[in-house]
Amino acid sequence: MLSLGVKQLDEILGGGVEEGSSVAFVGSIEYDNVILMHQAVFEALTSGRKVLLVDFRQPIKTLLKELKNHGIDYEPFLNESLTIFDGYSNLYGQTVQSGKNVLPNPLDLGITTAIIKEELQKGNYDILVVDDVTSQYTLQSNPKSYIKAIVRLTNSVKSLGKATFVALCADVFDKSSLATILIPFDYVIEVSREVVEIKRSPKPLRVIEPRFSYIRTNKGISLKKELYQSLEGLKAQLQAGENGTIWIKDLKAHRVQIREEETERSLIETVYDFLGFEKGKELLYVWGKKQFIGYGEYSKRHSTDIEEALEDLFKFTMASGGGKLELVELSESTVIIKGTNLFPGGKGYPYPLHPNYTGSFAQFLTEFTGKHWEGEETKCEAMGAEHCEFVLRKVR
Incomplete structure (x- = not known):
């Protein structure tokens, strides 16, 4: 089993997700789904898995810096068990970028997917991670062809016995396109507006309602209730207003007072x-x-x-x-x-x-x-x- 790095989520899924399965982390504009996906990647790296990460969303340096803000430090794994493909520079740069691990023309889906699959096999990776497929979707002249390419890539990676983690923003896709792009995924996990919910799983789930409230912290996506089960967590959530009030920041309308x-x-x-x-x-x-x-x-x-x-x-x-x-x-x-x-x-x-x-x-x-x-x-x-x-x- 592959742990996803959040205890409550692993428990709902019976210990995590199956080895070699495909997982879609679906979110909205706040990108909390991306943070949770990288927590799962970090958990996989620390447990000895080898990961190929394809980054279409932003420069790699920016990605690494952003993730550190949420307690995810990839630096110790680079060039060892983690390889990052730069799919960003040649999408948005003014000049063509070249070099090791730079995708030459990310808009050419045939070449891009062929490079990814070849590297997966050659490098003997356990997991392919894509952050995220939404950026590419918005640039396509033919979005339906792009969706078909993602479906083919996901299924071909599965046929190799590798796992696939993909992040996408549901707000950008129309209903039909979203349903289509999610077809090959064994697990669909929605992470949006302070709720994590399992939308699809190949196995029966262990709870009646497979969802829980979360909060984004400097340690990533955390179960909201855990913040209030320790003195340190509770203190960290207190916020004083200038009008003589104290609030628990992430519980709406919870004004508190220190009482003797x-x-x-x-x-x-x-x-x-x-x-x-x-x-x-x-x-x-x-x-x-x-x-x-x-x-x-x-x-x-x-x-x-x-x-x-x-x-x-x-x-x-x-x-x-x-x-x-x-x-x-x-x-x-x-x-x-x-x-x-x-x-x-x-x-x-x-x-x-x-x-x-x-x-x-x-x-x-x-x-x-x-x-x-x-x-x-x-x-x-x-x-x-x-x-x-x-x-x-x-x-x-």
Whole structure:
């Protein structure tokens, strides 16, 4: 299997893509598909594969510099396991360029594809990479002939037992041309507008909805949720506005405030003081439910494993300073969660301080499973217990 360099994508595909298969990375004008394709190429190079890369989109120096901005450094592999063909200079240069690895006339599709196939065989490469086929398409006097040439090239490379990675911008092709050019590809992966989606795969996929949210970072295309599962990732996403606001940059409409522990404890104690124990606990529980509306549905779209989904939730809680959560018991009808150093903390309070956590867990489980869950905090550090404990039960 060939890993594509993104854990979530590999997991959906059952470990990656098959050796010798053809993969189309389809994107839009932001070219995030190109970044993901090069992450896959970099992963292949680091695992010992040999790659022939044909660059039609920009000068090679510019390509290498651009990729370094996303944590992809090809320099150590050049002239060893990576060869780059310059298909750019003679498309746009004022004079004819010549030399090693320069395609003499990229618009001559017969010569260009013959050179590529000959080099693939002679150099014993594992993967042909084309960045990208859109540039050539826009320059053709007969686009249909060009599409046929790409289809022939892809199928002939496949017949050699080599893999093909190709990037293209769907916004440029009309619907019929896009469908035609994608015919020979075993895998079609769409990377656009902060969503990666598997459009085609020769094997059954491991999830109901084969898609996940991403963000482009200095380490390439990253799973968006992973940015909020570590303190470093969360801090990197905070952005202060000049008007006294702080935002999580890549979550729309998520304004945040740094809050002292005493402030939240005071709020919880005030609720109990005004409403009494039973009504106060009920309000805090409902507050927690309200805070978590939508989280379980989102998680269900990206995972079918409830234990994995809860662990992701625990990572986010720890990264955001909420404390440490651990799964103690998981059955079809009962979930028990242990918590330490939860927010707010402290000792010497007669009532549990975290009914909102219980409400959040109940809401999450209800959305994720499609069954109704309720629960309670049966132990609390604030009341002198060694740890907090939350018992959730499926009601129906």
